[in-house]
Amino acid sequence: MDFPQDQIDELKKIAPQISISEEGGYTYIMIENLKLPEGCKPSEVNALLCPALKDGYQSSMFFAQKIDCSAQKDWKRNIRVLGTNWYALSWQTLSGLRLAEMLMIHLKPFRKQ
């Protein structure tokens, strides 16, 4: 899957270290050292964005480790992909979002309410 350059540029402003990889017909965007919202532990984490429909979710964000933040989270979407075990919340987004929008929406549950 190719992503529009303007969307990649936009995403890089938030997360500069990005790369792509494919597995099983899905394209994933690997985000290294993604800065998490204030109060999260750790404060940075590697994450994997799947911008397409997968397992009923319009887009998915997987994290290399579970994240501690102000509220308790249900880490119910654990997955092994691209040779790594990832953790995710059950968090739905709308379809047709730009990559940066997807990222921000997936980070929303980690922000202080």
Add this chain to the structure above:
Amino acid sequence: MKKQKNVIIRLPKNIHQEMIDDLRRQHKYAYERVGFLYSYTANIDKLTTVITCFKYEPVSDKNYIRDDSVGAKINSSAIREAMQMALTSKCGCFHVHLHDFEGLPSPSRTDKGLNAVVESIANVASGQAHGFLILSADGFYANIKMPNEKLFIQPTQFSVAGYPMQIQFAKPFNPKESKVYDRQSFLGERSQFLFENVRIGVVGLGGGGSHIVQQLAHIGIINTTVFDDDKTEDTNLNRLIGGWFSDIKKATLKTLVAKRMMKKILPNAKIECINDKWQNQPHLLQKCDIVIGCVDSYAQRQELEAECRRYLIPYIDIGMDVTTADKNAPYISGQVVLSMPGLPCMFCLGFLTEKKLGLEAGKYGATGGRPQVVWPNGVLASSAIGIMIDLITGWSGLIDRVVYLSYDGNLETIADHMRLKYASDKCIHFVPENTGPPKFKKI
């Protein structure tokens, strides 16, 4: 004493066939042809390296040098092209030629000179294994320069993933006299030797998996790796082969139930019991020659298939379900699917779909408590074992078979699934370049 390293070369059948076909073409003046096979190297653990091959490139006609003293001589452009590919793709590279006869090939005096070519290529992609490979009609020889090693070594195993597989071990074939396997000798002269040397992985040791491991032991499969993080419960005993009533009270690990049963049948079996999810010990799965999945959810199947494809491992999936609609009688159904690298995957075959995965994810993967009975699991497991045996031995003579069997547990029939008619012959989801450890491209 330093333990010998296991080096396994795996390639999909379509690439193997492409090499043989290409190397058999006549050249205008060279007696033989040469090509380059590209691969990725995965150090699975301290003692095991798996080399997965993903692409073959013939040497073009113009890059041969006329020299009657050797079978084929190629020029520096051909070698530069191979080096360029190894450099840009950060991959391994094998010089390949064919000794077109049956039996194991061995290097000639001039072939040994190929080490110098290999050294040159190794200089540009040092993290990968490189070497030269000699094919015969039904065998292999390779000399490999492993990353960060000075000496060349020979691999311990070659494996061509196809129906049937072609598996060659470095250790010599020693036919053994044994009455135990007399009645299955029709599987081929080498069958018992292969059963003693392959490694079969079984994921899930419940209703399906417990039948599988029992049959593996009866057949004489020595090396197995079994994965299950579960303990025996009262609701398991209606279908857990080898499970005892006392296991409920003791909450015996399912891996131990499997091991206990297998060892009673085959005392010299070497069973690696993993009381954990395979995802937490993936290297143990990656070492297997064939994996049989007896798992509950579609998501688990998807992950298992992806891991197996990456390491060019044939994956056999079984599963059963009981559905009830209104006033109708319950309906028992099931499937046996073979996901063979290079051939259609479970998505291509229509067995896995986004809809099924989505519905399952909506329930957070909860699959427990579904109706399960012993006999359908037995039918499905037996069919899976039959396919596994055919893959290893090729006894049936069937070639390039795509397997998607559908089980009707009410009529007690098992037949090709109707979706097979509409399946493409190639997989669009798992591409050859994505074999081996994952690779990320900066954007």
